[in-house]
Amino acid sequence: MLNPDAKLSDKIFADDIPQAATRDGFGTGSVEAGKADERVVVLSADLKESTRAEQFEKEFSGRFIEMGVAEQNMATVAAGMAAAGKIPFITSYAAFSPGRNYEQIRTTIALNNMPVKICGMHAGVSVGPDGATHQMLEDIGMMRMLPGMTVISPGDAEEARKAVVAAAKTGTPVYLRFGRAATPTFTTAETPFEIGKALTLWRSDAPKVAILATGAVSYAALVAAKALAEGGLESIVLHVPTVKPLDGGAILEAAKSAGCVITVEEHQSAGGFGGAVAEFLSEYHPVPIRRLGVQDQFGQSGSPDELLAHYELDALHIEEKARELIRYILQS
């Protein structure tokens, strides 16, 4: 059943559940963070409309900095601004930032411990028609390996807004990952959000499987859980927006109660969120795990829905994988 403490949308399974892209949450969240703290500045690498950075520019033109198509310079200028007391949010597509400027992020932001917030938009295959070059699928892995880097992959626009506001306050480097496509806004203003905390979306006293998801595909995991319940299979859905630091307590509890785990992410299945969960559980509570993600491939052009189905990251495939895993457990 839905977790009432999550205070999810009252249209949670309705066809007309409100939709917005997580990048829209960056737009509103950055304005909110800018109002709360005048040290917040936003840097844009010639993509202010599609990153939604222009919302910040409209409110605070003097704190918006146009960098041109120069992601390496954007990261390093931001490091300098952070050293001078600013809280810079750098915005581009994740394929270019952190894709293009990884060393600059590593040396001048992470090792330097500068409170720069790296905002990677257009992450995942749901970018759609732009194709593989623009569909970043390796960013969680790259960024979670950096010492001291917090990694957040919000589930919807509302949570993205909260994540941006929270990131502005950490005093440390943070990577935030956003998507291009409009996706269901399943949380509400009342839904709790805290960096490092997972959120139970669907719960059960006797779950057969725990589905752990990050990013907008958490909604697909929730839809899958409802379908499983309708077929008599109980499950848990744990939405994990903060990939680093992981909410070990919540993940441990989910793994112990269900005995097996499925992870879901719009990212390579190697090295990302599923990898982080597998690393953690293999040390503290090994259980059978299936990691759903893109399987060592690049993306391609298509509509977001076509691509999510093709790479088996939609609700139907999550449900099917859950049934397979439960069958495997019963047989072994």
Next chain:
Amino acid sequence: MTLTDEQVRTLEKQAEAIRETIIHSLVAAGSGHTAGPLDMADIFTAFYFHILNHDAKNPQWEERDRLILSNGHICPVLYATLAHAGYFSVEECLTLRQFGSRLQGHPERERLPGLETTSGPLGSGLSQAAGQAYAARMDAKKHRIYALLSDGEQEEGNTWEAAMFAGKNKLHNLTAVMDRNNIQIDGNTEDVMPLEPLADKYRAFNWHVLEVNGHDIRAFVAAVEEAKAIVEKPTMILAHTIAGKGVPEIEGDYRWHGKPPTAEEGERFIAQIHHAQ
């Protein structure tokens, strides 16, 4: 204001002591870079003993001028200068590159007070200095920002992105100094990857460009003073230096870019440093 002969002599004597410390620290470390630190000793001396508004006892002083070293591998000269300027003891320079030392092989800001950034990977110092200059201007701060660059790192694309950004934004509180010693690890810069005409390139990026003899402290200080008076553009000072300056037997030899002297060579080099002055 032009330096007096007495001031110049005092600074030259200071640079000589810094060169000696560089050699001691490199011999003790057993690895590290020799040529660049030696050729930048005059400029570091000019900065920390004359130009910079700074306080060795309060490295985080808000109003201090910022000096950002981009080519972190010449840190032996930065460490030696900071030590002689009173940030820490000169003896600590002998811990260079050793386990547990604050003097890492490439500078790490979080480990040693007085460092403005972490550097080593080339081409990112000018951007960081530009970011500092941009932020300082937003806050109407009066301090100045200096970026020290190598010539070899002009081969990095990031450097030119920064040059474009600083030119666009007319960051006149930013002065960059390029150690134009014409060498890099694999050879002479013009053989590895021709950089000239550097002055024209920076002018084309809307910088004010000055060229000086990087071993003429009076001329260098005058160039920095001129940069302060330019309010339309950032300034690039191309400081022509002789790699390994102060040790005649290695001067101009690119093979000394990235290796340290042995103990025996160290003694000989130090004798040459004092004799050459």
